[in-house]
Amino acid sequence: MWxxxxxxxxxxxxxxxxxxxxxxxxxxxxxxxxxxxxxxxAAFIGMAxxxxxxxxxxxxxxxxxxxxxxxxILMIFGIMMTNHQGEGAEFPRAWHEGLAAVGALALFxxxxxxxxxxxxxxxxxxxxxxxxxxxxxxxxxxxxxxPFELVSVLLTVAxxxxxxxxxxxxx
Amino acid sequence: xxxxxxxxxxxxxCIGLYGALTKRNAVIVLLxxxxxxxxxxxxxxxxxxxxxxxSLKGQIFSLFSITVGAAExxxxxxxxxxxxxxxxxxxxxDYDEMRR
Numbered sequence: 705m706w707x708x709x710x711x712x713x714x715x716x717x718x719x720x721x722x723x724x725x726x727x728x729x730x731x732x733x734x735x736x737x738x739x740x741x742x743x744x745x746a747a748f749i750g751m752a753x754x755x756x757x758x759x760x761x762x763x764x765x766x767x768x769x770x771x772x773x774x775x776x777i778l779m780i781f782g783i784m785m786t787n788h789q790g791e792g793a794e795f796p797r798a799w800h801e802g803l804a805a806v807g808a809l810a811l812f813x814x815x816x817x818x819x820x821x822x823x824x825x826x827x828x829x830x831x832x833x834x835x836x837x838x839x840x841x842x843x844x845x846x847x848x849x850x851p852f853e854l855v856s857v858l859l860t861v862a863x864x865x866x867x868x869x870x871x872x873x874x875x
Numbered sequence: 876x877x878x879x880x881x882x883x884x885x886x887x888x889c890i891g892l893y894g895a896l897t898k899r900n901a902v903i904v905l906l907x908x909x910x911x912x913x914x915x916x917x918x919x920x921x922x923x924x925x926x927x928x929x930s931l932k933g934q935i936f937s938l939f940s941i942t943v944g945a946a947e948x949x950x951x952x953x954x955x956x957x958x959x960x961x962x963x964x965x966x967x968x969d970y971d972e973m974r975r
Contacts, residue, residue: 713876714876714879717876717879717880721879721883724883724887725886725887725890728887728890728891728894728910729890731890731894731903731906731907731910732890732893732894737900737902737903740903740906741902741903741906744906744909744910747887747910747913748913751913751916751917754880754883754917754920755917755920758880758920758921758923758924759924760920760923760924760934762934763916763920763934763937763938763941766938766941767916767941770941770944770945771909771913771941771944774945774948775909775944775945775948778948778949778952779902779905779906779948779952781952782902782905782952782955782956783902785956785959786902786955786956786959786965797897800896800897801897804892804893804896804897805893805897807892807896808889808890808892808893808896809889811888811889811892812885812886812889815881815885815888815889816882816885819878819881819882819885820878824877824878824925824926824927825927826925826926826927826929827927827928828928828929829929830923830924830925830929831929833931836934839931840931840934840935840938843931843932843935844935844938848935851939855939855942855943858942858943858946859942859945859946862946862947862949862950863946863949865950865953866949866950866952866953867953869950869953869954869956869957870952870953870956870957872960
């Protein structure tokens with residue numbers, strides 16, 4: 705497995721992986737909250753690049769639009785509306801953080817072992833659609849109409865609920 | 876190649892888990908949860924290309940999960956703003972009503 709040949713896909717994968725992991729680790733190590741959100745922005749954009757590598761162009765577009773655009777801006781608004789001083793290091797919770805790190809590393813070890821053990825042999829090769837967006841649109845409005853409408857209702861309800869929750873009480 | 880994508884998603888999920896468990900600012904905890912959702916999406920899309928029976932269904936599924944993630948972020952921020960108005964803090968250590 706480790707003797708991968710240097711194809712273009714692997715090099716692009718490596719670049720995007722470095723971008724994503726750098727962004728995520730910077731999120732853990734920075735102290736200013738706004739800087740953390742901006743470093744996660746890099747991770748989200750790298751993820752969009754990975755979607756392009758996986759021939760999911762429409763999803764890459766949606767990823768930039770929703771995660772890199774909407775969610776990041778929403779979080780920055782959330783920071784601005786609450787107090788935005790950095791992570792106050794009043795008392796270092798060494799025990800808590802150590803246990804969390806051990807747990808996360810153990811989970812990663814388990815997942816890594818499972819991925820190494822599994823046999824991912826492909827029966828049929830992937831035949832990408834000529835126009836990814838067209839194919840997804842057709843599938844979404846024929847086979848998945850009911851979930852699509854349900855998720856639009858869910859989104860409307862969630863956003864109205866968010867407005868009601870966040871608006872100031874009239875007093 | 877599939878194993879590399881799955882390992883990448885596992886790394887991202889574990890970083891998100893660590894962030895969600897250790898960060899004190901509630902906004903960053905929400906953002907870490909978004910990171911974990913994103914790792915799951917990467918798995919779905921990777922299986923839609925390299926899986927046993929590749930098809931577009933994985934991409935459709937991750938489209939729905941992105942939608943639910945966006946709704947979750949909006950409601951989470953709204954709850955956080957209401958909580959900040961009531962308690963004057965976004966530090967998750969201050970929300971310990973249930974523990975007293």
